[in-house]
Amino acid sequence: MNDPWTSVDPLGEALHYLRMSGVFYTRSEFTESWALALPAMPDCSMFHVVTSGRCWLEDAEAEPQLLEPGVFVLVPHGEGHRLSSAPGVAAADLFDLPREQISDRYEILRHGNGGATTHMICGAVRFDHPAAKHLAGLLPRRIVIESWNSPQMNWIQSTLRLMADETAKLQPGGEAVVTRLADILVIQAIRSWIANDPAAQTGWLGALQDPQIGRALLSIHRDPARVWTVATLASEVAMSRSAFAARFAALVGETPLRYIAQWRMRMAQAWIQEENTPLADLAERLGYQSEAAFNRAFKRIMGISPGAIRRKVAPFQELITNKL
Secondary structure, eight states: OOOTTTSSOHHHHHHHTOOEEEEEEEEEEEESSOEEEEOOOTTOEEEEEEEESOEEEEOSSSOOEEEOTTEEEEETTOOOEEEESSTTOOOEEGGGSOEEEEETTEEEEEEESSSSEEEEEEEEEEEOSHHHHHHHHTSOSOEEEEGGGOGGGHHHHHHHHHHHHHHHHOOTTHHHHHHHHHHHHHHHHHHHHHHHOGGGGSHHHHHHTSHHHHHHHHHHHHOTTSOOOHHHHHHHTTOOHHHHHHHHHHHHSSOHHHHHHHHHHHHHHHHHHHOOOOHHHHHHHTTOSSHHHHHHHHHHHHSSOHHHHHHHHHHHHHHHHHHO
16 A cells, blocks of 8 residues: 555655664753864764753854754754854863763763753764655755744744753653654754755755656656666656656756666665675665676766675774764
C-alpha cells in the first residue's frame, strides 16, 4: 500500500525521508564569562536552542547571531563554530571539557566562571536517506527560526518550552522526549526554509515541485534499479522525449541518465556507510550485472572505490564515540 503522505507529492516524499540518527545531544549549563568551540563534524547537522539566558553564535563567514529563548538555529553542514557569552571570549574546545554522561548519546556539560547562567540544548544529527542527504546539501550555511516573528509557528514556542521543562526536571524518559523534540525542530527548520527562501524554488528542489519533472524524479527515487531510459521516463509523465530531456536538464541541471547514475551511487554510498551488506548484493540491488561493473561505475561517479568508502566510515564513528 502506498504511503498517503508521499504518493502524489515528490517534495513531500523528500521531506518524508528526513529521518535522523542522533550523533549526540547535550544539555549545557554555562556561566559568564564563557565560550565553547565546536569542531567541524562532516556529514552532520548541528543545532542549538537557548532555554534560558542568552549567547552568541559565531563563525568565520557571518555576523555573530544572538540566541535567546524562542530561537532555534541549525548549522546544516557541520561547520565548526563558537558559542559564547560575548563575542571574542577565549573558547574551550567541546571535546576537551568534562561532561556528565547520561547515555550513549546524551550528556550534560557545565562550563564557565560563575556569572549569569545560560541553559542550552545542543546536538548533532546525521541524515540517513540519500534524498535527505541531498536536500541537506542544498541548505544555507545557517538557518535561524525566530518563532515570535512567525504567527503560524506558535507551536514552536510551545515545543521549546516543553524542551526546556524536560531538561530542567530530568524526569524518567526525559532524554527520549528531548531528543525527539529536537528532531522535530530540525525538520521544521528545513520546512520553513523551503517555504520562505526563494533559493528553495530553484534547482533540485524546484524540480521536485514541477508537476512532471517532479513525478519523474519520484519514479527514479522509488525504483533506482529499473532500466530507465529518457523515453521511459518521458512516457511516465506524458511528455515527448525531446521536451522531457530539455526540461529535465533545465530544472535539475544535468541529463536524466546522469542523474540516475548519480542517484544510484548516492543510494549505494548510504548503504555502504550504514550496512555491512556485501558489495555484490548492493550491485544486484541497484540493477548492475556484476560487482565489477558496480565498482567501476561507483569509482567513475564518486571518485573513490566502494571499499575505500567503507574503510573511511569506521574511523569517523570511532572518533565520535571516543570523544563522547
